[in-house]
Amino acid sequence: QVQLVESGGGLVQAGASLRLSCAASGSTFSIYGMGWFRQAPGKEREFVSTMRWNDGATLYADSVKGRFSTSRDKAENTLYLQMNSLKPEDTAVYYCAATRSARGIFSFRAGMYDYWGQGTRVTVSS
Numbered sequence: 001q002v003q004l005v006e007s008g009g010g011l012v013q014a015g016a017s018l019r020l021s022c023a024a025s026g027s028t029f030s031i032y033g034m035g036w037f038r039q040a041p042g043k044e045r046e047f048v049s050t051m052r053w054n055d056g057a058t059l060y061a062d063s064v065k066g067r068f069s070t071s072r073d074k075a076e077n078t079l080y081l082q083m084n085s086l087k088p089e090d091t092a093v094y095y096c097a098a099t100r101s102a103r104g105i106f107s108f109r110a111g112m113y114d115y116w117g118q119g120t121r122v123t124v125s126s
Contacts, residue, residue: 001115002025002028002031003026003115004023004024004097004115005022006094006119007020007021007023009093009121009122010122012086012124013124013125014086014087014088014125015086016086017085017086019080020036020120022078023077023078024078024098025077030100031053032053032054032099032105033051033052033098034072034096034098035047035097036048037094038092038095040092041092045095045110047061047108049068050070050105052106056074059108061108063089064083067083067085069081069082083122088124089124090122091122093120093122094120095119096116097110097114097115097117098113098114099112
């Protein structure tokens with residue numbers, strides 16, 4: 001089992017930056033990839049970014065490309081999401097997720113991830 005705990009959310013104004021963290025614990029050796037998803041009120045959970053854990057290669061949703069950056073501290077088993085130039089439409093609960101399957105690497109589909117954090121809320125005011 002893998003446990004994921006997100007932190008770093010908050011209320012900011014449009015144009016500001018935030019950095020989210022996701023600390024993984026437990027059977028972290030089983031992680032092939034990790035990702036960030038978000039869910040706005042009344043909307044479905046959507047893909048934000050994904051990282052291949054072994055080498056840190058990443059993919060991003062078009063809506064955040066150029067503004068958000070995903071990184072990791074492999075030694076600390078921590079995933080980060082640096083969010084710059086935030087917009088009101090970025091308001092959502094942000095979740096990190098981990099997959100224990102090679103088939104889940106770079107997946108945009110939430111169903112391919114096995115473990116989820118509890119989420120951290122990000123609110124961007126205009």
